[in-house]
Amino acid sequence: MRFVIHRLALFVAALFGVSVVVFAALRILPGDVASVMAGLNSPASRVEALREQLGLNRPLIIQYVDWAGGLLRGDFGTSILTGRSVTSLVAGRAAITFPLIVLGLLIACLIGIPLGVAATLARSSAARAAFHIVGLIGGAIPALWGGLLLILLFSRGTGLIGLFPSQGFPMDGWGAPGEALWSLVLPALSVGIIVGASLMRYTRSSLGDIAASGHIDMAMACGMMRRQAVIRVGLRLATPQLVSVIGLTFAEMITGVMVIENLFALPGIGSGLVTDVGNRDLIAVQSELFMLASFFLAVGLIVDLLHRALDPRLASADIVAEVVA
């Protein structure tokens, strides 16, 4: 319990820190949303008028309190340039990025975990080397190149086997669920293969660690076959570690899948953020970064808590530590 409270307090403190850093960093960055709005053929007076109108000339403290006060009320503000609420902007983008990540991770798990187990089970050195090479190659493929390859192979119009659309998200979004899901298949595959390869290596090495600590030998001594021992005992013991890895990968992928989103012309969170930073759309960038950071922190928090739930040894270690202290 103490751990949970401690962890929550840390979470809140970090959120506050993030809001200050994000706000300050954007003011230090050169560039100005007013001059972006005014463009190349406006006199300086127009930029000044826009700054005044947008409230950019107010003292920084007031601007911060304004924004942070909104955050406390759950109001992420309105994007200066697009005139839409940041929440709706992010929601629209998240409706692409999150399903893409979930699908990608699903593929990654389907590829990575069985391959990792198979690599651990492999007996001949040739097979083990083969798995090793698969892991290395899979992890070394640049996302962009892998995506292009998939387009060349499977996209409608350009691919050898025209199965999937390779460009864009349907105009109706999830209003056309089949079409929307279909348009995410290739991007999710290109993400899934790469993440799958690293998941495979994680699976293998954590199974290796578990085997090295004797759990598998013990299980086999109790009469299990090696395969059974690895899958039933080894995987169960590796689960907390894998959950941590998958959770953190999920958070990392929110902006990490940007390359893939660009390649497949999907207007997701990453590319949206880059555009907004480029335009110096202050309120939008501030709130988006804040949301991202809180999401990262929240995922970290959940992973930590889950980790403890899945691995009771950690809690008891805590108690021991408390007793010692």
Added chain:
Amino acid sequence: MADNTGAHGQTGATTDASLENRAKSTKRNSRWWLWAIVAVIAVVAIIIGVNLAKPKSSTNPSVVGSGDNTADTVTIGLKLAPTNLDIRTTAGSALDQILIGNVYEGIVARDEHNQVVPAIAKSWDESKDGLTYTFHLNEHMTFSNGDALTAEDVSWSINQLIKNQYHDADSLSMVKSVTADDGANTVTITLATPNSNLLWTLTGRAGLVFDKDAKYDAKTEAIGSGPYTVAKFVVNDAITLKANPKYWGTHKAKTATVVVKYLADDNAAVNALKSGTVQVLAPITETLAAPFAKDAAHYTVKAGDDTDKYVLAFNSKGKNTADKRVRQAIRYAIDHEELIASRGGSDKALGGPIPSLDPGYEDLTGLYPHDEAKAKALMSEAGYSEAKPLTLTLTYANIYGTELGDQLRSQLAKIGIDLKVNVVEFSTWLQDVYTNKDYDLSLVDHNESHDFYQWADSTYYYNYDNTEVQRLYAQAIAATSDDSRDELLAKAAKLVSEDAPADWLFNYRVTTVWAKGVAGFPVNLNQTLLPLYDVTYAK
């Protein structure tokens, strides 16, 4: 970690082999392989099945294709997306491109040769002294919301622009009054001083007509009198235009729905065209267009005339670039033919500030021909050589790619200039170069038309201050005949070019590609002016 696994795997394998041999037979293995084979066969079967089914469905329409089968939707791919729809306050040609002539209409418009043509006004009279313009409006005009478009709306729109200092308001600074006469259906604009650019200015944002009585969020909606309405706008992604059922004029939309997709990534754009997601791409780089040009049976590739000037500005008040010899040397050192050839060859050489579609154009490419010897001589006069190079920094926005900077660096290295290339975000460029004028060299695609005023304004970021040029420009603006205006502008442009405050790398001509069956897509000026009413697509 990997070593650990390997080492353990081996010891594990030995224990395990003996245990497992005792435990059970290995029959299971054969079943495992069987499943794998079944799975592979199933996947292959699905792929073959889908492939057999696909060609049929895609050939079917083209078989029927002999009759009238114009598609009711055309999807076009553009590059730069507008951030919002508020054309009165937000800069950027992406808005002009999508909204002017499609959703909003001006009091006058311009055609694909950059000439002024009637729009909301069917004709106009100009007084002899050039101070009064009377516009005779069309009858029975309506906005897309059903409101009537009257002379009141026209004068209100222009007066609002001036009063609220909306974008481009400074181009109407000489306007004394704008008055409407609803009875006569005319609008009269009186000027304090004559302005030979007035009509052309009114073809752009300054002349757009808005509905006085409509209340809407201009950032997300648009109510105009044009042939299309904005049905949906997804920021940074797409705009759906639907034919305006209340459209009053002669440019009635030929295609019911036009979807505009914004494809920032060039590869994504090419894939979108190849896969049929879009039927038109504008712009496309010439290199990427080459495969389409070869496939003439399915695609048409065309380069259009534009007013885009790639301006390599030299800060005329910069520490090193204030020296005219350095600026001239740079102009002699640049091999324009090489630059143009490396981009594909469609762009046109441009020796001065006025492109061929603008008034006052004259071929000035002979002023500073590529001449390395002359460039070196000027540099040594200024005190620099290859052994003792001059270090200059070129700052430009990342939207133009890195190739141009690299080419310029290698061309200028030959004459003893060590060019540092600093590629930044556009907003950073705006701050450092445009606003603070803190730069040596800068590169921008100035795509605006009629923008010679930049050279007559000593406060513009070029830092160029020549009173003779300013005088000539003022005369050209005050001229009451087009001929004398053109002559004065040409004279001023030549002076500017001679002073070498910049080098005009080339006049960018936008390449457009479309799939077979598309007709009526504008090729000239299509990054700023893209009337879509005529576009059709026959499958």
